[in-house]
Amino acid sequence: MKTFVVNKLNQFSVEEVPVPEITSKQALVKTLACGICGTDATIIEQSFKGFGLSDYPMMLGHEAVGEIVEIGSEVTSFKIGDLVILPFTPAITGNNPFSSGWGAFSEYGVVDDVKSYTSTEEIPETAYAQKKLPSWISVKEAPVLVTLREVYSAIQHFGVQQGHSIVVYGSGTVAISFVKLMRLRGIENITAIVRSEEKGKLLKEFGAEIVIDSSLSLVKEQLLKSNPNGVDFVLDAVGSEVVINEGLSLLKDRGEILCYGVPKSTNLKLDLEDVPYNWNINFQQMPRKVEEGACHEQIIQWVEEEKLVLSDFVFTTYPFERITEAFQDYLSGKTNKKIIITY
Numbered sequence: 351m352k353t354f355v356v357n358k359l360n361q362f363s364v365e366e367v368p369v370p371e372i373t374s375k376q377a378l379v380k381t382l383a384c385g386i387c388g389t390d391a392t393i394i395e396q397s398f399k400g401f402g403l404s405d406y407p408m409m410l411g412h413e414a415v416g417e418i419v420e421i422g423s424e425v426t427s428f429k430i431g432d433l434v435i436l437p438f439t440p441a442i443t444g445n446n447p448f449s450s451g452w453g454a455f456s457e458y459g460v461v462d463d464v465k466s467y468t469s470t471e472e473i474p475e476t477a478y479a480q481k482k483l484p485s486w487i488s489v490k491e492a493p494v495l496v497t498l499r500e501v502y503s504a505i506q507h508f509g510v511q512q513g514h515s516i517v518v519y520g521s522g523t524v525a526i527s528f529v530k531l532m533r534l535r536g537i538e539n540i541t542a543i544v545r546s547e548e549k550g551k552l553l554k555e556f557g558a559e560i561v562i563d564s565s566l567s568l569v570k571e572q573l574l575k576s577n578p579n580g581v582d583f584v585l586d587a588v589g590s591e592v593v594i595n596e597g598l599s600l601l602k603d604r605g606e607i608l609c610y611g612v613p614k615s616t617n618l619k620l621d622l623e624d625v626p627y628n629w630n631i632n633f634q635q636m637p638r639k640v641e642e643g644a645c646h647e648q649i650i651q652w653v654e655e656e657k658l659v660l661s662d663f664v665f666t667t668y669p670f671e672r673i674t675e676a677f678q679d680y681l682s683g684k685t686n687k688k689i690i691i692t693y
Contacts, residue, residue, distance in 0.1 A: 354455035354673050355448055356394045357407045367442045369458045375466040377428045378420035379437035379459045385413035385493030386680050386689045393451050397614040409439055411454030413496040415489060424466040433483040435495060437461050438476055479643040490667055491660035493690050498649050501527040503641040504634045508608050515539035515577050517600055520587030521549035523663055523688045526556040533557035534657060543569055552686060573600055580605060589613045599624040606630040664688050
């Protein structure tokens with residue numbers, strides 16, 4: 351089968367590798383679509399914490415959906431023909447090895463059946479978020495569900511509730527997902543910080559109450575007009591030391607910085623000059639799959655009720671044969687929405 355590989359800094363290619371072999375507790379999945387994520391870009395740039403130079407070359411991708419084509423003897427949760435979300439491809443060993451950055455940009459992947467494991471066996475964490483999808487879901491849009499589930503689990507972990515005030519830095523798929531899902535939870539006092547009029551319109555469309563264009567005015571000066579005592583939360587959906595430091599100055603007493611974006615450095619320098627005496631910082635950059643899986647039914651329900659329209663989050667699709675072009679467009683910043691690869 352073919353898989354998409356990052357070889358070294360900013361260099362990638364399509365390679366031929368063996369189809370994964372499944373255990374009795376697994377199912378083999380034919381990939382139908384997979385979304386490009388900021389995590390993929392960070393891995394390509396060799397700045398994702400936990401992956402060293404010795405881990406390259408590496409298979410990319412973690413936002414796939416596909417159809418089950420083979421099941422292990424102990425599998426009861428899935429059957430052949432089921433549409434499933436979050437198949438991963440294990441590392442390739444042997445003479446031509448590739449490590450796995452979850453490897454979902456492969457023609458085939460694997461899901462585990464949680465119910466096939468006994469109480470004494472360790473269940474792979476990813477299995478908790480590997481779920482069957484309803485047949486009415488659009489395959490070309492379904493990878494968006496991964497982002498929505500991850501973001502919703504983060505909102506719950508952060509404890510952002512109705513009545514709270516929050517500032518969101520960012521304008522990509524993650525930022526618009528946070529804004530949309532917080533509005534569905536009844537959170538209204540949402541301010542988006544953007545750097546262009548176009549991005550401001552986008553965040554407004556997804557539910558931001560106030561938009562501040564940082565290229566035109568001072569953020570703190572504008573924010574205090576609507577939130578004179580500061581805000582409860584500032585969300586960094588970018589992964590930026592600059593954003594975190596500016597955000598600190600926007601907090602009310604005992605406010606909290608929420609770090610969801612992945613920084614490009616393992617070092618963080620904080621400027622505490624213009625901050626409250628009491629504040630918190632909360633990093634949530636690797637959503638737990640148990641928590642993501644627990645959000646699955648709520649996200650599907652909102653899609654079914656048309657409170658979430660998956661196509662609203664999609665910029666365009668590319669066939670797998672053009673995946674290199676798709677990544678070049680993504681890395682050059684041509685879109686604020688999701689690019690999806692189809693097979």
